[in-house]
Amino acid sequence: MVDADQTFVIVGAGLAGAKAAETLRAEGFNGRVILIGDERDHPYERPPLSKGYLLGKEERDSVFVHEPSWYAQHDVELHLGQPVTAVDREACTVRLGDGTVIRYDKLLLATGAEPRRLDIPGTGLAGVHHLRRLAHSERLRDELKALGRDNGHLVIAGAGWIGLEVAAAARTYGAEVTVVEYAPSPLHQVLGPELGQLFADLHTQHGVRFHFGARLTEITGQDGIVLAARTDDGEEHPAHAVLVAIGAAPRTALAENAGLALVDRADGGGIAVDESLRTSDPDVFAAGDVAAAHHPFLHRRVRVEHWANALNGGPAAARAMLGHHVSYDRVPYFFSDQYDLGMEYSGWAPPGSYDQVVLRGDAGKREFIAFWLKEGRVLAGMNVNVWDVTDAVQRLIRSRAQVDPDALADASVPLESLAR
Template sequence: MVDAHQTFVIVGGGLAGAKAAETLRSEGFTGRVILVGDERDHPYERPPLSKGYLLGKEERDSVFVHEPGWYAQADVELHLGQPVVAIDREAKSVRLGDGAVVHYDKLLLATGAEPRRLDVPGTGLAGVHHLRRLAHADRLRQVLTALGRDNGHLVIAGAGWIGLEIAAAAREYGAEVTVVEREPTPLHAVLGPEVGQMFADLHAEHGVRFHFGASLTEIIGQDGMVLAVHTDDGEEHPAHDVLAAIGAAPRTALAEAAGLDLVERAHGGGIVVDTSLRTSDPDIFAAGDVAALHHPLFDTRLRVEHWANALNGGPAAARAMLGHDVRYDRVPYFFSDQYDVGLEYSGWAPPGSYDQVVARGDVGKREFIAFWLSEGRVLAGMNVNVWDVTETVQELIRTGARPDVERLADPSVPLESLLA
């Protein structure tokens, strides 16, 4: 039975928001829980959009966080297809797109991120795509099916995780794929050149063409349809469709208009939160892609745009809203599947932060663990087609371990022994 002694409002209908609502109820909160999402679909998980669902290996219903009936059973009030357009911090209320005003005692912003747009001529053509929402994946499945059937060409701008996963999916459908990337290797900003080259080789073996050191400058079309793309080094690539996969920007407009502290865009953007995921307003919290946390392990402010952060951050914020003592300092984690390669990455080690990469296993067979080290300390680890090691890898990172490098590289040495 819900009473009206308190009202907690969650803005954002993704994984973080849905798991926060679930946690409020599981922790015994009996006040009103209102979840507002600007999409008409029930809250869903995003990894399948570039993996199993995009490939046609998972049903559409499998992406949803809860069964549709769960929300009514849990007394969670859903407002779908309804944006929040303003926050009044003094009145402690939010205004919805239809003009309705909803009071809150505590507010959670789980507004996520949105795809960065290509700023070049031709982006208004029908064959230019992004992938962020379920509707995008629905459309992209149709596009890849048609490209595969007709031997069509897909040009992908960006060789990050989304770009590479869609390149793999497109090749499985039979489409021709060209990836344009301004850095010298795929995933350069995450993995650096040492491991990024492995992904270039993997995709090249499956027929993907890379054009490194270049950016799109124009998308050429006729009668509203894509014909080709031009790059800033004077090259032209044939294309029937173009996918922009150049990253995502945190959706901070609401927070900015409300006067909450933000991180500068040049430093990744996002809403400033403390380790309890509380913003500069003591009654407003943020979680998921939009939250920028000063991470004690890496002594820097991080904004993590991955599934595990939404999965764990939403519940952590919910507990903090209830007044629990929360210290959110989980090791960043994500996973990816491309062709026959599965991987898990833990930690944070962008180029410039590490001075050594150590491989443990057979890189040629793509069965190994890579470790990024700084002055001997493990900053990050990525297991490729090696399983059941993530917990140990994360413990090496969390404890600031400085293992002997020869033992770290030796698969015959039990990984757990390096924690001693």
């Protein structure tokens, strides 16, 4: 039973945390809701940081989850610019950076992830960027404008989603771009070699240079300014700025210090939670990028670092905190925009998990749907410049139906007819 005397604390004022607070109030919780974030900005969404906001197409106010006045109007106590330094599970308290101690009845950890760093010389030079926060995006946008104006060079370490979206933005501003990636193709760990080449071709046609099979070993400069980036195969690339986009690490320090169960980094890392997003402590929950959840549909533990997981995971955790039955089994989903290519991906099909890739549509025109199959069953689907098919793709995944690959490739056969 939840009553008005209870205090629910949410650590992490991002999308997952803000949506959890919203859901608590929408579900009728009348107790204290305390939302704590270590950034000074109100909770905001992250996709625009590498897409529309970075490109100057979206206004700053558009990235925020709620209007600033929403929190007071809904009696959500917002502590911004305040890191949480410790969780005491025995006392059921959290300690803030200024020494304030707050008691909780239920606690949600939505601490997100942070960019992985390169451990090489030169990362302290001006012009070396990471992209995770609103301030990062604003600083990078100013840099890209200057590079485009002055015909400057940007070197990007990493050909994942962030690296490629920033590459597209940089070329749109007119900057020269080189992407250094150890894998043999972009997005190799997400899409495999079959579809990675499509993104390599897309960016090459827009003037991006790729250097595959290499890692950065040094960023050189003079008077604190970036001049070049060197790789482990002896190459040197001119650079006036460098973006490090080699992935993100879940922010698990609070959970680890509190003795909560974690997942090994080799298995994706994160805070171990069950299908209701409950940790090894029954009064502590986790959601968003930091949560490695047992997925009832996939029958495995997954940690998803994408917008939809924060959007939906925060509310799911809030309902579980209220004592509702929760089985968080949404099909993983993410999207990307690069130049004139827009795509949506649903499912879970890392390299090695599938035995066939089927295309429906025209890959040459970049208007198609790709399906990853295992023993005739669809594990994942990605629609590229084809819209309003996500629901059908997800139903097909959920059906676990064995499909005829020829019918799957035939655009005249409705997808709905295959999900029997």
